[in-house]
Amino acid sequence: MTSLLILIVVVLLGIAVWQLTKIFDLTQISVPGEASDASEIANERDNNVNGYLMFGFLAFLYILTIYSIAKWGHFPLLTNAASEHGETVDNLMIISLVVIFAVQLLTQTLLHWFAFASRGIAGRKAFYFADNDRLEFMWTIIPVIVLSGLILYGLYGWTNIMFVDEDEDVMYVEIYAKQFGWEARYAGEDNVLGKANVRFIEGVNTMGVDMSDPNAADDIAVSELHLPVGKKVVLRIRSQDVLHSVYLPHFRAQMNAVPGMVTQFAFTPTITTSEMREKPSVIEDVYNINAIRSKESAERIAKGEEGLDPYEFNYVILCNKICGASHYNMQMRVVVESEKEFNNWLKDQKTLKTTIAANSDNTDANVHVDEAGFVVPENVTVDSTAVVAQVIK
């Protein structure tokens, strides 16, 4: 309703301005026989001014672009990729940027130069031709070759990234997305994730793992993702409610989390968290962030609020689909460490089965444990309308 009112006001304002300009035009009476600036036909001076203004605009465009690149053109996602395939993605990005910049520099310069060179001059007539096959051929074939090259390189990179050899020694980890947070599940010793479905969500079994599936017995649910460096990990991605997107910027990895299906992305981390913290560019970023943060912290303390802790570099999973009100805050910390550190950490994590059993001891009415020790949810109904309402609101 408010938007409709705003729209009506904007339309009425437009009509008012239009009427005012008409009145203004009517008041500009020109005396017959006298040269008047109010003439609607452009004279030599108008044409020259417009011709030079085109150059002025071109200069403005590039001075602004080059100044922006020099001042803010720090591209943290074009270097320091922390995964094996990351370099391919970065190269594709850099090549695309260079090609786009070169092509637009050439075309914009030509466009503005032609506008200047062909400006109206008294007595000069425009040269007209209906078509020119050679020109048509050139501006068709050159983009075709350049774009095919880029697309083929992209496809080659993508198939290489997405291909997982069946014999390869990989680690399976499930990433579970929901409004608004992430959970992860390790496949355990058997390296097979137990089946899961949203209908099994109950109590501590927040990912809806089917505990009657024997493969689920050793699955480990965590809220922080740890990965051993140099080991290929296959992320199996599910969503509880709406579309989310698993985005691991430092590893150049992204895949949608789609309700009702399992998507996957495989990558090999190559740099541990502590190695990344030592990189000069990361140290500089952290320093800059903390300079802003300490200012903010001082302001908070002055107001009697709690101060902020200093920022420390960490890999993260972010959500890259606008999935609702708290989308911006959907993140999970990722720790890349040596295989030994990873194994020690994993050893300390409890299996989902143990956690559920410990909780069901407190007699949860809807859950019982069968003879094999598996927790079986009874009459679990999931109110999916509640989630939809939240999205619409």
Ligand SMILES: [Cu+2]
């Ligand atoms: Cu999300």
